[in-house]
Amino acid sequence: MLRRLLWYSILLSGLACVPAAASDSPYLTKRQQLMMLAESNPAELTLWKGEELFHEKRGPKNASLEACDFGLGPGVLEGAYVQMPRYFEDAGRVMDLESRIIYCMKTLQGFTEEDAPIARKHSSTTHTADLVALYTYIASQSDGMKWDPPMDHPMERLTRDAGEVLFYRRAGKMDFGCVSCHSEQRKRIRLSYLPSVHQPAEWAKAISWPAYRIGHGVVRSSQHRVRGCYWQMRQAGLNFGSEASIAILSFWTDQARGHVATLPDLKR
Amino acid sequence: MYPWNHRTVMVTALLALAGVAGCAQQETPERSRGPDPLQMTPEAYAEYLVFESGSFRLDQPVQEGGDARQRMEQDEIQRLCSETRNRPPADVAARIVRIARESIRYPEGGIQLGDWRKGAELARSGYGYRVGHRNDDPDRTAGGNCYACHQMDPDELGYGNLGPSLTNYGELRGQGESVRRFVYEMIYNPHAYFPCTNMPRFGVNDFLSEESISHIMAYLLDPESPVNPGIEPGEGERRGL
Numbered sequence: 001m002l003r004r005l006l007w008y009s010i011l012l013s014g015l016a017c018v019p020a021a022a023s024d025s026p027y028l029t030k031r032q033q034l035m036m037l038a039e040s041n042p043a044e045l046t047l048w049k050g051e052e053l054f055h056e057k058r059g060p061k062n063a064s065l066e067a068c069d070f071g072l073g074p075g076v077l078e079g080a081y082v083q084m085p086r087y088f089e090d091a092g093r094v095m096d097l098e099s100r101i102i103y104c105m106k107t108l109q110g111f112t113e114e115d116a117p118i119a120r121k122h123s124s125t126t127h128t129a130d131l132v133a134l135y136t137y138i139a140s141q142s143d144g145m146k147w148d149p150p151m152d153h154p155m156e157r158l159t160r161d162a163g164e165v166l167f168y169r170r171a172g173k174m175d176f177g178c179v180s181c182h183s184e185q186r187k188r189i190r191l192s193y194l195p196s197v198h199q200p201a202e203w204a205k206a207i208s209w210p211a212y213r214i215g216h217g218v219v220r221s222s223q224h225r226v227r228g229c230y231w232q233m234r235q236a237g238l239n240f241g242s243e244a245s246i247a248i249l250s251f252w253t254d255q256a257r258g259h260v261a262t263l264p265d266l267k268r
Numbered sequence: 269m270y271p272w273n274h275r276t277v278m279v280t281a282l283l284a285l286a287g288v289a290g291c292a293q294q295e296t297p298e299r300s301r302g303p304d305p306l307q308m309t310p311e312a313y314a315e316y317l318v319f320e321s322g323s324f325r326l327d328q329p330v331q332e333g334g335d336a337r338q339r340m341e342q343d344e345i346q347r348l349c350s351e352t353r354n355r356p357p358a359d360v361a362a363r364i365v366r367i368a369r370e371s372i373r374y375p376e377g378g379i380q381l382g383d384w385r386k387g388a389e390l391a392r393s394g395y396g397y398r399v400g401h402r403n404d405d406p407d408r409t410a411g412g413n414c415y416a417c418h419q420m421d422p423d424e425l426g427y428g429n430l431g432p433s434l435t436n437y438g439e440l441r442g443q444g445e446s447v448r449r450f451v452y453e454m455i456y457n458p459h460a461y462f463p464c465t466n467m468p469r470f471g472v473n474d475f476l477s478e479e480s481i482s483h484i485m486a487y488l489l490d491p492e493s494p495v496n497p498g499i500e501p502g503e504g505e506r507r508g509l
Contacts, residue, residue, distance in 0.1 A: 155305065161313075165311055165313075169342075169350045173332070173397045177350065187428070187429060190416055230324075231400045235324075236339050237401060238400065242323030243317050243323050244318065245323065
């Protein structure tokens with residue numbers, strides 16, 4: 001208790017000179033309390049589980065994921081996530097990190113779509129999904145780096161450009177598109193400040209998934225975020241790891257280019 | 269036995285080739301099926317992603333009947349606003365306003381105000397018509413979720429600001445025929461006044477029933493509603509009302 005109080009007093013005394021205080025972005029500054037709490041982000045527990053799972057020999061082929069190529073060579077994790085989505089020759093398509101982990105769980109470890117480690121895409125308050133844990137660990141190896149998704153392959157560029165079209169595409173029973181909530185700064189839904197796609201500094205923080213979502217009590221992924229957006233928009237349900245989901249991720253990552261990723265993050 | 273013709277030979281040869289290609293890789297590239305995206309424009313590829321790629325659960329039943337495919341198909345206003353990124357040039361804006369005006373249907377017996385207490389609940393509720401991993405119950409009344417974007421009752425602190433404040437809306441404008449008509453039209457199809465607005469078309473899209481609209485209108489306009497607590501003398505003039 002004393003130790004915690006000490007921590008808070010240190011944090012409070014340091015508050016006046018937190019760099020984000022200089023920002024005029026309410027999305028960033030109104031979350032000051034979150035940034036204070038980030039010193040003890042519960043996502044670290046998920047990260048540690050992911051680290052163990054990554055090195056553990058698992059599946060019908062009794063192999064670890066250490067040989068998985070996330071775009072920078074087999075086993076290279078540092079900086080891999082901020083350079084995704086990316087076109088992978090072996091798979092013949094553009095993949096985000098979550099899809100790539102599944103690909104390696106299939107090819108290296110021999111798991112199938114029906115096996116629990118792949119079938120279970122999201123965590124609940126009573127169970128942390130293996131996939132989320134692995135994703136959190138691998139993403140954390142890009143913490144503090146700048147988003148820099150590759151645009152060398154024509155499919156990477158087409159995917160990004162189609163993602164931009166989807167971002168502005170209004171449909172569904174409420175006429176919403178991503179643009180409805182994420183194109184202006186200082187806008188809120190209820191009390192939540194919304195990040196704008198045109199403000200790279202706040203956008204870079206906003207797309208920093210995985211994040212421990214306080215309201216959910218678990219770590220969530222970018223696939224979980226984009227699924228929730230389509231659900232709230234009253235459009236059709238978006239499938240996990242689908243081409244459309246990766247197109248949106250490709251556009252949103254490109255919009256954060258050159259700005260720092262917080263991995264894992266802490267969100268409302 | 270079927271005789272071997274040119275087509276059968278071609279198909280067999282292609283299948284054999286595909287088999288060889290499949291052996292060379294551990295997983296057949298998903299892109300080897302279907303058309304070549306690199307021949308498409310981003311716009312065409314985006315439409316392909318929505319309708320052809322299996323990205324969305326298009327076959328899922330939806331609350332209004334039919335399936336989720338119809339949720340993804342754009343009508344003209346959705347399409348025009350998407351293409352112009354919500355900044356339609358004057359001629360497109362005029363077209364949108366015309367389409368919107370023609371879409372509005374009025375209640376038989378005139379535009380009446382309902383019960384503001386029920387309106388207060390509907391203004392706070394974000395329930396209704398969500399589909400996908402979880403489906404909203406079609407038997408539960410859908411809300412207008414006004415507070416997501418508008419301030420209304422000044423004592424409700426959890427309001428959004430994507431739309432303008434509506435506090436004292438009725439206090440400042442009264443409840444006359446022309447005010448009721450305008451408010452009804454704004455809820456029914458706001459593009460009639462603000463082409464490519466972010467606000468949903470609650471009437472055209474059958475999101476809110478006629479009755480729900482009347483309750484929300486009462487919440488906005490009824491002098492007894494907490495949305496209208498009153499204003500300082502002279503405020504109306506200062507705001508040009």
